Amino acid sequence: MRKFLQRTVVIGTTVAVTALGAGAAYAFVAASGTGSSSQSATSAANYRLDVTVSQPATLVPGTTQTVTVTVTNRGPAKVRISTATLSLGTLPSGVDQAAYDTIKLNQPAVLAQVLDKDETTTFTGSIQIQDSATVDQTSLLDKTFTLNANVS
């Protein structure tokens, strides 16, 4: 029985080491630094996503415009992304809050995916200023505001 247990442990350990070795072959360990002793963790600071958000048209109430979010993995290894969120900046000077609230964002539909090093992907959402018959949007006309995109 003792010999039997020893063999079991040996086999199990061998499998475990093999599996861990396969993990090391990926070498894109989480930025927290978890990994086997044979590899060094890459600093989280080295992982970087280049993100751009684009919507070239002037906004007109009642018209929906497509917003494109482009993401490029500039880090040293694969990165997983699962969310891309659009948001508005702070209320511009001279704009009524009620008018600003008529700006509606349609968030990009993002399926979790892994980007290789230097790989680029795009997501599309949309933005619309509602054509309101009840909210005075005069203060919003000819104004500029900020549209943000956050990808993680």
Place this chain on the structure above:
Amino acid sequence: MRRTIPVALAASVAVALLSTQPAFAYARTSGTAAMSQHVVAGRPLTAPNAPVTVGSKGDPTGAPATATVTNPDGFHRWVHSLTAAFVSSSKSNCTAADYQISSPTSPLHLTVAGNGTLSVPGVTVAVTSTNCNKSTVTLSYTVG
């Protein structure tokens, strides 16, 4: 039996370890971007000149007039003020000084549908000189 148990155990360990591999197969990080968005300015609301025939000096109420405001944009716009002004009179010797023109009290809160028109009442014209009685005055409108 002696060989079956260790193989099963080893396989379980392997499966357990392999199933954890995806969690280590990538890093997680984030990125942000911002851009400026500009909103169309909108074109001026307009109301064409329009005639109004006045009564006689001393009438308790002036002659009412209605402005027709046009929205050239394809979305709702708001009228905040309307100001009427004298342009001309059907009687050549009558001037702006011979009439008292009243405009609606500001601020107004009136909406005009996209590419639509809106009648704005509240303008009155009274004559202050008897020689201008029953004349027709042409008014211009400024829409704010």
